[in-house]
Amino acid sequence: MNRPATxxxxxxxxxxxxxxxxxxxxxxxxxxxxxVNSMEERxxxxxxxxxxxxxxxxxxxxxxxxxxxxGKLHKMAVFDYDxxxxxxxxxxxxxxxxxxxxxxxxxxxxLWLILHKENYFNKVNNQDDYGRKLRRIYGLERGVNIKKxxxxxxILSQIEIEDIQAAIVRAELIAVKNLEKEANKTPKENEYHxxxxxxxxxxxxxxxxxxxxxxxxxx
Numbered sequence: 001m002n003r004p005a006t007x008x009x010x011x012x013x014x015x016x017x018x019x020x021x022x023x024x025x026x027x028x029x030x031x032x033x034x035x036v037n038s039m040e041e042r043x044x045x046x047x048x049x050x051x052x053x054x055x056x057x058x059x060x061x062x063x064x065x066x067x068x069x070x071g072k073l074h075k076m077a078v079f080d081y082d083x084x085x086x087x088x089x090x091x092x093x094x095x096x097x098x099x100x101x102x103x104x105x106x107x108x109x110x111l112w113l114i115l116h117k118e119n120y121f122n123k124v125n126n127q128d129d130y131g132r133k134l135r136r137i138y139g140l141e142r143g144v145n146i147k148k149x150x151x152x153x154x155i156l157s158q159i160e161i162e163d164i165q166a167a168i169v170r171a172e173l174i175a176v177k178n179l180e181k182e183a184n185k186t187p188k189e190n191e192y193h194x195x196x197x198x199x200x201x202x203x204x205x206x207x208x209x210x211x212x213x214x215x216x217x218x219x
Contacts (some may be wrong), residue, residue: 013044014213015074018065022054023152024109025078032204035164043212057084058091058104066098069171074210075099075191076203081106081195082127089186096190103183103203106196110134110146113155115198116163121177124197164204165217171201 020024029048036046051064058079063102063207069075077100081088088104095102105112110130114120117137123128138155157182183191208214 008040009042010045012047013074013207014047014049014072015076015207016051016065016069017075018051018061018068018077018079019047019054020056020058020079021109021147023147023149024113026050026054027149027156028109029078031159032164032207035161036208036213039213039216041213041216044210046207046211048062051157057171058082058085059087059094062091062094062098062100065100066094069100074101076101076103078103078109078200078203080104080108080127081157082108083167089184089190089192092190092192093186093188096188101203102199104192104197104199106192108198111196112167112171112198112200115139115167115174116159117166119170119173119176120196161216168201168204168217168219171198174198175201 002099017029017030027115033048035044036042049068051061051068060078061079065077077091077095079088079091081104092102107124108127108130110127111120114130114134114137120132120133131146134140135142135144138158140146140151140154146155178193178197181193183193185191205214205219208217208219
């Protein structure tokens with residue numbers, strides 16, 4: 001008699017994560033968690049524990065993560081430049097000092113969403129510069145608020161494994177181009193670049209490697 005297949009129980013990989021945005025960023029990582037936990041080859045179940053509340057400046061995000069992650073191994077912070085140079089640099093320094101994995105984006109998270117579908121090498125002056133392209137790529141009406149929950153759901157419904165893999169490759173192309181430019185330095189001599197710039201690909205690569213699914217993303 002055939003016995004029903006038993007569900008494999010896996011240990012959890014708990015990641016303490018801080019985000020500026022409760023819609024875009026939080027919902028994106030919930031999608032990542034769902035995708036990873038659907039992969040049979042994973043060696044861990046991925047669990048994101050969000051450092052609340054959301055919002056605030058980049059430094060606040062890192063401070064929430066460090067406070068919540070005392071005694072925890074895996075901790076990461078996702079924040080944007082958004083014209084907040086001083087707080088952005090302070091956030092980078094604080095994260096490095098506390099061994100928090102950085103997932104920043106310069107100018108903002110919209111760039112990372114665009115990279116799932118297309119290259120983007122243009123410098124922008126503010127976050128609104130991404131809006132038209134983001135709406136076109138994901139089939140949203142002109143002028144709609146791309147930060148609203150229902151619009152974020154439309155965007156995320158169009159992101160699959162192959163798109164995440166492509167975003168990582170495109171972000172690496174940006175990183176290579178940035179090596180040709182002079183880097184900015186924080187007060188503690190940590191380097192970052194003018195936009196476009198992101199560390200989201202490195203954060204995700206770190207997660208995928210830890211849970212044993214790196215191959216599925218071409219890593």
